[in-house]
Amino acid sequence: MSSRFSMLLSFSFLVLCALGLHAQETDKAEDVGGGEPSLQTDALYTLQQQYKKEKSGLFAPYAEKLKAFLDAKLADAEKLYTEKKKHGNIKGMALATKAKTIYSKALEELKEKNDFSLPSNVRKELRDDIAACKTEKKKVLAEAKEQAAALKEKYKASFAELYKALYAEGEPKSEEIDRRYKEFLTTEIQPPEKPDEPTSDAASSEDLKELGVENEPQQKEEHLDPIIATKGDGVKWADVGTFTANMMGMDVVDLPLAGKKAPFTWTQFSPIANADSQLKYAPLHELPQNPELSFRLKRVPGRGAVEVMSWPSEKNSWTLTFRTERSKSSEKEYPLKRGFILQVSLPGGGLEAAFGANCLASSTTASGTAPKKSAQKVLVKIFTRPEKAKVYINGQVYAVKGKPVLTPCKAPMPTTGCEVKLHILGFLPKTYANYKPGKGAFIKAVLQKDPSIKVYQKKVAASAKTWTNSKVALNPGDRVILKIEGKWSCASTKDKCGPEGIPNDLKHYKYYADASNDLREESKYPYGALLMRIGEDGSVRHVPRRELQFIVRKKGELFFNINEREGKPRKNNKSQLDINIMIKVKK
Secondary structure (H helix, E strand, C coil): CHHHHHHHHHHHHHHHHHCCCCCCCCCCHHHCCCCCCCCCCHHHHHHHHHHHHHHHHHHHHHHHHHHHHHHHHHHHHHHHHHHHHHCCCHHHHHHHHHHHHHHHHHHHHHHHHCCCCCCCCCCHHHHHHHHHHHHHHHHHHHHHHHHHHHHHHHHHHHHHHHHHHCCCCCCCCHHHHHHHHHHHHHCCCCCCCCCCCCCCCCCCHHHHHCCCCCCCCCCHHHHCCCEEEEECCCCCCEEEEEEEEEECCCCEEEEECCCCCCCEEEEEEECCCCEEEEEEEEECCCCCCCCCCEEEEEECCCCECEEEEECCCCCCCCEEEEEECCCCCCCCCCCEEEEEEEEEECCCCHHHHHHCCCCECCCCCCCCCCCCCCCCEEEEEEEEECCCCEEEECCEECEECCEECECCEEEEEECCCEEEEEECCCECCEEEEEECCCCCCEEEEECCECCCEEEEEEEEECCCCCCEEEEEEECCCCEEEEEEECCEECCCCCCCECCCCCCCCCCCHHHCCCHHHCCCCCCCCCCCCEEEEECCCCCCEECCCCEEEEECCCCEEEEEEECCCCCCCCCCCEEEEEEEEEEECCC
């Protein structure tokens, strides 16, 4: 079975070559002239890996179809030989033997060379059959080419967004995007450097056994230099403000600093994650617009770093542009926590003159301090009403083996004190700013509903004949959170799925192999997926996971549907999805 699977994957590569989708090796993006940005970025590497993965799954069914077709032809030839032998038909036996030889050779070629050919000069009795085989092969490759073109077009929009973000000023022309996208498809982008894997601190082996985890060493993050990036020379430094963000994916952020005196928050849509990132900047001092400024970024404990693309200057209207750091292997869920403290320096007594005598940061050197010893921790029992609240300790969600632990639960907390926050979507968070637990400590909290959030419960049946109107009205600026529960089926009842739909893989390729009999209403989304739109004429979107957040751009009621052609009878479809709709109305 493993050799067969390897053959399918290698044949997928052959199909791509036959379609002209693989060009000769090109120079790496670093060698491109004209000042164009490099393609060797973490975000484009991630996107390229996603493309390759989907491409591999896309072409495997076509390779399987060709092998199955040749197997059937060989079986027919063997059956014909047996029948002719029973009747002593020498001519018929010779004809069947020739057919067996042709199809056996084709299968061997497919296995050894990832391709097969069929002879042109054959006996007239076999010409029609061989011609039919060639037609079938051509048809399969044509279907593959059509799917490949659709896949390339699908990823082009995401590439364009990421590529534009690499420009500090201006935007690339469409011709440049087209040319660089071809490079993206054919140039091997190198994987990012593997970061150190942070490990979690623990109370004791005995305490953590109760939670089902092992005692782990102190976090490697504490041993890293606290300074992320620096521009210019400085001896004395002052904190100007703190940036924190919950990112739904790697992205480029523009942080305007000129004239900022009060904290502000904003959202930034991530096209790859199909969700909004939440960003916040809290200024401590207004940034002086002084060309002599030196800058540096200091780590916020427990949050990932960033990569500076452009430091503030008069030329860019005092905007700090940076790229959020890639996801770490220890981060099992989104959002990704990112953040830094912006520090500045001025020659002489410039800092004191600008901010006052007590403005200097506690650490005035760039070198890191010795790691502190781990504080003693105790297990705290936590109860909430309602249950299933997430627990945040010093801003980090408490998780075991990458999965958030929900209340009621026990969580290790330092006896020296920490910030504890309990939160459920749709409810106001309960925060304990400096909670110092003792032995036998526990927390009991009653969470109050967030009055600014409206909650609706809706059901969407797989058997519904057409779009289901939730009768929930949305307005521009509203923040919507969808939580989906349950599974449904629209094909075989054993192939149940949630909102993500039936996967396009070898196990389920029968639903996708025949493009002429596509059962989907929206062919760019998986069969059986949950679809949504705002308004009867709104654009159709896919709900790709069980929790989705988005900002409303257009007024209208929210509609849902299963991704299956409306003309197909749905009476055999089973079950339904329960949809929890939470709306935070824009003030």
